[in-house]
Amino acid sequence: MQIAPLPDNELTRLSALCQYQILDSEPEVAFDDLTKLAASLCATPIALISLVDAERQWFKSKVGLSAVSTSRDISFCSHTILQSDILIVPDALADERFATNPLVMGELSIRFYAGVPLVTPEGHSLGTVCVIDTVPRELSHPQIEALRALSRQVVAQLELRRKLIEAEILTRELQHREAALRESEERFRIMADSAPVLIWVDDLDQQTIFYNQTWLRFTGRSLEQEIGKGWQQGLHPNDHQHWSSNYAAAFAAQAPYTVEYRLRRADGEYRWMLETGVPRFQPGGTFAGFTGSCVDVTDRKAIEEDSQLLQTVTQAVVDSPDFHSAMQVAIEKVCEATQWEFGEAWVPSLDKMVMECSPAWYSKTERLTEFRRHSEALTFPPNVGIPGRIWISKKTEWHQDVSTDKTYLRAPQALASGLKATLGIPLLANDEVITVLVFYMFKARQEDQRMIDLISASTELGLFIQRKQAEEEVRKSLAKEQELNQFKSNFIASVSHELRTPLTSVLGLSGVLLKQHFGAINAKQEQYLSMIHSSGEHLLKLINDLLDLAKIEAGKQELYKEVVDVEDLCRSAIEVIEVQAVAKQQTLSLKVPVAVKSIVVDQQRILQILLNYLSNAVKFTATGGVITLSSRLAPGSKLAATALPKETPDLLPDILPNSCFLILEVSDTGIGIPLDKQHLLFQSFQQIDSEEGKHQYAGSGLGLTLAKQLAELHGGRVSFTSTAGSGSTFSVWLPVE
Incomplete structure (x- = not known):
């Protein structure tokens, strides 16, 4: 007996056999029908569909045989899979390969064998479809062709089985991926809905497809109202073009972007938003749109605007030639940058007995001329009227509607002029009120702490305005002393322009920041600001020393x-x-x-x-x-x-x-x-x-x-x-x- 050698591609053949997941499977009608057909066509008592693994040949289907497998070493099929076509053994006793084979010499007494290899489309011989008889014989040509056809049908059934298995695996994988995707989307939705920022997602059509609950709560609108381009109904009309151009450029470049715009809140107020968009890409790298977030930066914008206003007012005051001009420009700049329609200044009289109306005032409209004329004739003793009370208390006052306030001495004139909300602010220098600024608007308004803080910050200007007073007094004194007049004039002009202008801005702005009018600062920022303020105060002291040059x-x-x-x-x-x-x-x-x-x-x-x-x-x-x-x-x-x-x-x-x-x-x-x-x-x-x-x-x-x-x-x-x-x-x- 000869044991069949292993095929050259044995490892890949065995791997291919495993992919069909058919070994030791239950009988199947499709295969049994083919086996019965083979036995009938070839008129043999035995017909098999045999699959050869590493140790045995296993019978997927059998006719006329009770065994389910035999050892590979004694199997006829192990010889068949070495061939590309049918193997026919007319008389096993006459064939030296099988003459002493136990299947020939034993109880089974095989004398005739004909088997066609089961060759997959990839060229792997997995086993055979074969017919067996106990007497020598031959097959006719039609029988051989029929056996070959049956072999192809068995392979087709195997391929169908494999594809069904692959489809089942793919289906399970898709189901798993879909479940994972649903789980991921649900996690994203939960995370997005719990985030304190506004989150959105759009697609390749530039249509938004998702908003988190934070967004919907902010706008007060439903998801159905917002998706697509519905959200743009809340975009401030003046900001639409700015947003659109930034978004379009980022979309074309498939790149991150940031843009600021105003978005209408549920209560109707427009809030400044900082939008950040990050491009989304599919697993294959295809651009899919943007995921974006929006943060309310209204307070930050307010701080920036407040800081800009303070810088503007400070520089204007510094550049003013005298005290009342400084007051005039301070009032004007505040009114122009805010909603106040009218502003006036009150200063202590020379004898410090009453508050007098300063020549400095500003109005956005001519309708307040009569109100101003009436004010010029008034004086306020300590604790009388808004100027008198603030003079003593050194604290701000807010009145929602002075036209109906019986304690307001100019209520009739305010009513006639249409003035309502009023804010009084003390300007301090060395803890002394040097000026009281009073602002008015045409509508009643509840107390606005931000507006109070903004204008209160201008109290830092008190030092500069007091300096204007000192300069004015110095100029008057120098005019009386002819021998020093030219020297002093040149000195003051040079020093004021060269040193005091930048110094007063540094002192004012650093002082405001140290007092945290515009928000908290950390320890390191406080340290640096203190260094700046300290250096400024040192320079201010030196400037004052220069004023004593005559003494030197x-x-x-x-x-x-x-x-x-x-x-x-x-x-x-x-x-x-x-x-x-x-x-x-x-x-x-x-x-x-x-x-x-x-x-x-x-x-x-x-x-x-x-x-x-x-x-x-x-x-x-x-x-x-x-x-x-x-x-x-x-x-x-x-x-x-x-x-x-x-x-x-x-x-x-x-x-x-x-x-x-x-x-x-x-x-x-x-x-x-x-x-x-x-x-x-x-x-x-x-x-x-x-x-x-x-x-x-x-x-x-x-x-x-x-x-x-x-x-x-x-x-x-x-x-x-x-x-x-x-x-x-x-x-x-x-x-x-």
């Missing part, structure tokens, strides 16, 4: 000397000027050796000198330049050989040759000073770039003059070295006690 020249200025750490002093100067240097990409260097750790000086005055030097260095040094602040010790004898300002030599005899000086000096790589201009240094109102009254570089021309006088008050001196085109070094010599 008269020798009446007092110094407040203390032990000062030299390195800390220099580092403070560097920190103040650093922002300006960074803006020009300049390098700031600090070189302070430990030879002198501390010195007794007026810290603020010496810091003022260093800041003058450093500011000039930054100003006259090009982008990318280097500025160095350093210190060193030198004997008094070297001072005589140093380039000193004009009119300094007559002071040199006071300096002992063996005295010791700490020299703080600022060096730069700037433009330098031409030799023919150096005699102008340290003189009041002199600038080396002056030409017919025009200045290339901003400045008052007082910085070096003040530095010189402050150094001399300390018993020290100033000096300089400079070469045009190569840079300059400015020094202050301070005696070491």
Whole structure:
């Protein structure tokens, strides 16, 4: 007996057989009918549909045989699957492959065998359809063809079975995916409905197909009303084009986008929304539309608008020439940016006995002229009327409708003019009411805390407006002193334009933010704002000191000397000027050796000198330049050989040759000073770039003059070295006690 070898493709053949999931399955009529037909056509007692696996041949269908399988080693079919066509064994005893086979020699006594391999469309022989007899015989040609046809029918049944199995598997997979998709959609819906933001989804037709409950609650409309383009009924008419163009561009690019617009809330109020759209893609990468969210940013927009208003008012006040002009512009800017129709200012009289009507007022309409004329004739003692009460209480007042308020002294005039809601705001400076602003509108209105907060923030302007009063008084005083008139006028004009304008804005805005009028700030923000405000207050103090320049020249200025750490002093100067240097990409260097750790000086005055030097260095040094602040010790004898300002030599005899000086000096790589201009240094109102009254570089021309006088008050001196085109070094010599 010969055992059939394994087919070359045995592993793939066995894998293919497993895919049909037919081994050890129950009998099936479709296969049994084919087996019966084979036995009948071939007139044999036995007919089989046999499938050959790794160890056996298993009979899917059988006629004339009780066994369900036999060993593969003794099976005739294991030889048949090696062929591409029918295997016929007319007499097994005469065939050396089978003569001693137990199936031939044993009880079954097989003598005749004819089998056709069951070949799949992929070319795998899975088994056979065969007929068997116990006597030798031959098959006719029609019988052979019939057996081949039956083989093809068996394979067709196997293929049908496999496709049914695959269809069943696919159906189960689709059902699983559909269930997973429904579960995913339900999770998304639950998540979306519980989200605090408005969520929507649209499709390739740019039609919205989903809104979460948050959206529907916000708009007060049903899903059926909103889907498609129905939601656009709530879009503010003035924002439709803006939204549409942004959305269309993002849709065409299949890219994320953000856009702000106003959407009508259920109560009819339009709220500012920040919409963010993110493109959706199918698993295959096909664009499917957008998933979007909307966040109500109305409060943020209000803060931005409030901040812009405050900046506008602050700058306008700063630019005003006098106190009443500042009040006028403050009232006008507030009315223009809000719903208030009319605004007026009340100020304490010179004797502080009553509140008087200021010339500053503003009206959006001419119909209030008579109301204004009547107000000009009034005064309010303390605690009388809105101005008088606020003067004492220092608190805001809101009246829903003054025309019907019996406590309002001008109720008849308000009624005649149509004025109703009223807001009174105190403007404070150093905890003193310097002005009361009163605003009116033509409709009654409940108290609006946001509007109160907005206009109350303008109380920070009290310091600036008070400064306007001080400036006005200074100008009047200077006019009476002819010998100082020109000097003071030039000084105030220069300093006001050069220093006070940016400083007042910094102080006002940082003060408002620190008081958290526009919302809470975190610790780091508070720290930075405090640094800004502190630096601003320091500069304001220095500006006020400049107003005392006459006292310095008269020798009446007092110094407040203390032990000062030299390195800390220099580092403070560097920190103040650093922002300006960074803006020009300049390098700031600090070189302070430990030879002198501390010195007794007026810290603020010496810091003022260093800041003058450093500011000039930054100003006259090009982008990318280097500025160095350093210190060193030198004997008094070297001072005589140093380039000193004009009119300094007559002071040199006071300096002992063996005295010791700490020299703080600022060096730069700037433009330098031409030799023919150096005699102008340290003189009041002199600038080396002056030409017919025009200045290339901003400045008052007082910085070096003040530095010189402050150094001399300390018993020290100033000096300089400079070469045009190569840079300059400015020094202050301070005696070491």
